[in-house]
Amino acid sequence: MTALSTKSATTSAAKSAAKSGVWIGYLAVLFLLPQVFDSILAISIFNQMAIAIVFALSYNMLLGQGGMLSFGHAVYFGLGGFLAVHALLLMESGSVYFPIALIPLIGGLTGLLAGIFIGSFSTRKAGTVFAMISLGIGELVAASSLIFTGFFGGEAGVSGDRTFGPPLFGMDFFSDTDVYYLAAFWVFISTVFMYLFTKTPAGRMANAVRDNPERAEFIGYNPRWVRLISFCAAGCFAGVAGGLFALNYEFLTDENLNLVTSGRVLLMAYIGGLGFFIGPIIGAVILTLMNFLLSNYTELYLLYLGILFLLTVLFLPQGFAGFIMMHQAAWLRGKLHTLVLPYLATGLPALLFILCAIGLLELAHASGAELHYLGLRLARDSLPTWAGLIVLAGLCCWLTVKSTPRLRRAWEAAQ
């Protein structure tokens, strides 16, 4: 008995040590990133990532943890951002003094208030009704932003200046690096709070209400209140992300609160993996990187993104995080190495197939006579090029399909 309890005590101690290790590692990565990659381009990508991480995590509070599919989450992001820009403008005119570092707080507060107001009637039901209300509100706010040009600036948007505030620790926010450290601070704080939220009774009940609202009601919780709490918290953190956006770009337009932005955050959270806290972070990092790496080279970026998203929904409903977690059992039993060969056997042809398919798409879309692709020069009007690509793609597809059963057997054996 004592041996058992000592053992469980040591494992729980080891677990908590591992957990704090993860957090310290997270903080270290956030801090060290700009030291390792210090080009202007890298910093601006990190800033985008920071905003996307907070936004996607806040979205997961709704969809992943609360089961509320929202098509209008950009409303809280955009409203928070607009209020933050107006706060910057007020500071510039000298009528209000406010520390720049706390600007995201203004966004968060705006998101929270908007969440309380809109959530008071939209969280009555989950599921389709909630999704439709969120869509309606999203469209309503996006359309209104073009009508009330005094506040939203119409199509041109509103711009402010972040350098008017008093300096903080010697940072005057002229450079993007200064903004990065501020954003990293807010990302860490937001991540910690959102993680802690999942451990509170409200966070645990959000999961219960997502899975079975009726049972949650039987043990004495009003599902509507539970949803409202998650909804407001999600709105608040979306507002923080909006405030960070306002600080980084000093500029907001109606695009920041319309359906496009709402859709993008849904894509991020879903591709990353809804069921895991870390999922949206992975999704935000992957999509921001993809956006940067691909949109410079191809006009078809959004097409690839759409295909990736649909494939994720169809074949990896748990997202990338879920895919990684699928291997936890094999890892714990020390059988991960048995999977390497089957993965290579399936993965290599699959990768080649993807490359061929992309080549074909680009070739069809290219405007010039030649296409530079992976160091090759492909001529548009040569039949052998087309035929070769198609045959190779077909062969790789066949190899992939052929090797899948073997991979499945190996995977099942490793469980």
Add this chain to the structure above:
Amino acid sequence: MPEILVFATLNGLVTGLLLFMLASGLTLIFSMMGVLNFAHASFYMLGAYFAYSISLHFGYWTGLIFAPVIVGIIGALVERYGLRRVHQHGHVAELVFTFGLAFLIEEVVQFFWGPDTKNYQTPELLNFPLFTLFGQEFSAYRGFMLAISIGIFIGLYQVLTRSRVGLIIQAAITHPHMVANLGHNVPLIFTAVFGVGTALAGLAGVIAGPVLTTYPGMALVLGSIVFVVVVIGGLGSLPGALLASLLIGLLQSYAIAVDVGMPELLAVFGLEFPRDHPLDDLWTLNLTRIAPILPFLLLVLVLIFRPTGLMGKREQ
């Protein structure tokens, strides 16, 4: 004033019945599978683009017949190999899938047809004014749109209520297991209804393309309004969808035609506000400017005060 009212009513009817062609398919699909097809308006866009491409080579009338058929086949394939696969992961996954599909179709359309507006023309045969009233012309093409929409409505109603197929479909909505036990292939019925629903959306695209312009954003513009219609009418209710389609069509048409707004309203109360106030936008609003947001305002109000919609059934 009367001529404005008459033309606003006619245009409202055209828009409303067009909306109904989309909403009817969407509602039927919803009542069968319990999933709101986010990509429904994308099939409408596909219809317009297919018809445009066909009309370049074979003329408008060939496109009118074949484009909806192609769209219907694509829709059936999507149901069979996409939606049915996601179904096991629940309603949220289905909704997310159709959302992704709408996203993808827009990109695919841009891939094949490019991002610019297509010059999709009304047929020569219908390029004359149907009648002239108060000095304004009502084009024959709009009359043709009206006739097609009314024909589809009557046909759909007859098939669903009078024919054996319609009987089986109605039974499959409420008692799928019983219908399966009687020897009918329920999944096949689902696929067929999805195909027919998307084909109807495609047909709407074919006839609306020349009037509402054929461009990659057309699905997004109409799509959210069709959702509004279906939800306001009551999810799964065909008469409700008709009522809401006409309501939204007329509402938008009147709002654009009638030029009154806050200044007139304030004048009634004898109020006047300075022009350079920050809230100036609010006091100078008029109906024409807020016409695009009226459907969404109505949607939010309906969902707050009558969540089941105008003619939806009470939830169990």
